[in-house]
Amino acid sequence: MRKGLQRCGKSCRLRWPNYLRPGIKRGNFTPQEEEVIIRFHSLLGNRWAAIAKIMPNRTDNDIKNHSHSCLKKRLVRSGIDPMTHEPVVNAYRIDPITHEPIVKATSSATTSSPTLTPSSSTTSPSFSSTSSARLLNRLAAGISSRKHGLDRIKNVILSEPRQAFEEDKLMISSKEEEEEVNGCFMEIDDNLISTTSLEELLCESTTTTTSTTTGFMAAFDDCSLVEPYDVYQYDFYHEADDQLDLFLEFHSLGQEDLS
DNA sequence: AACCTTCGCAACCGCAAGGAT
DNA sequence: CATCCTTGCGGTTGCGAAGGT
Structure with a gap:
């Protein structure tokens, strides 16, 4: 029964945890919150509900939206794969003209990790x-x-x-x-x-x-x-x-x- | 001013799991 | 045991606002 609302029961059910529930923190995510999302996403993957449990004042929907709209782009700009959270240094192709390896993307992140050695095709490239x-x-x-x-x-x-x-x-x-x-x-x-x-x-x-x-x-x-x-x-x-x-x-x- | 694009957010959708009947 | 209903979840879409041309 819709009780006069132009919404189905499911919509009303979702409205509560995502918007109406008391205590929900709204507004911009702080850098600290973003850091938590990034780090736990690297551990948990797209398990937004689990991440939301770590941040009790944020809804899974909010975290998911923010991750899709902001954090993904930020990671990509930093040369980090937003899904694997690995520096994007692990793929290359051979240039058909020069026959030299082409590094598809390089990481701007400064890590101490050993990096790709494209000139050696017999060693691990990643x-x-x-x-x-x-x-x-x-x-x-x-x-x-x-x-x-x-x-x-x-x-x-x-x-x-x-x-x-x-x-x-x-x-x-x-x-x-x-x-x-x-x-x-x-x-x-x-x-x-x-x-x-x-x-x-x-x-x-x-x-x-x-x-x-x-x-x-x-x-x-x-x-x-x-x-x-x-x-x-x-x-x-x-x-x-x-x-x-x-x-x-x-x-x-x-x-x-x-x- | 009008149009287009991008962005952020809320809502919707489909699926799976578990409980009730 | 089968079916229905409820709940939770993640992926996706719709839409208004803001910014750019």
Whole structure:
């Protein structure tokens, strides 16, 4: 029954949480709020409702709108992929005239991470992505085997990053490997990262890749859950301590509020 | 002043999950 | 067990305001 309103019941239902609910903070987002959105989006992906729980005075709709209208553009301008939150340095093509690699985009972000070396087609063209994947392997294996607690994993990864990089194996499909060798076209994103250890980690999976929207859920500790994508976000070449602390922060939130 | 484009925001839509019957 | 209803969520659209030409 519409009770005289030109709205359906569903519209009225949405109106309350998105607009009428007391305590909703309106107006411009502060830089601090934007930073929180960006950082948690890098962990959670497009799970606006989960992000909204971290920012109780903002609605998921507001956060989503602001992210789409402002933050995405800001990240793109900064040379950061708004979906993966990785610097856009990991794709290139070969110039058909000069046969030299063309860097499609470069990051304006100043990171200490090793950068693309386009002149060497036999080496990994994306050190950052592969290192993330290898780190994922290591973390996933440790978590799935439940041999190590987070502290142990943290110590291993942060104290011996080079060793971790050298020891672990990254499985890239043969097609991409072939293209890498041929040097014709190479594009690495998280969809190409597939690891055996990740597969072992998964309790539920619909695909064997990691992506921001794939809902991989892995058993972690007792009954709490963690998403491998969150682990993937650990990149020890990119403010590893901050990432780890943020992850731990999210993990505690996940146990208390988000599960 | 008129027109066009861009932007921000609110609302709509479809889907999935869970509970009630 | 099947069906219906409610709720929650993310993606998308519509529209008015503001700015540019």
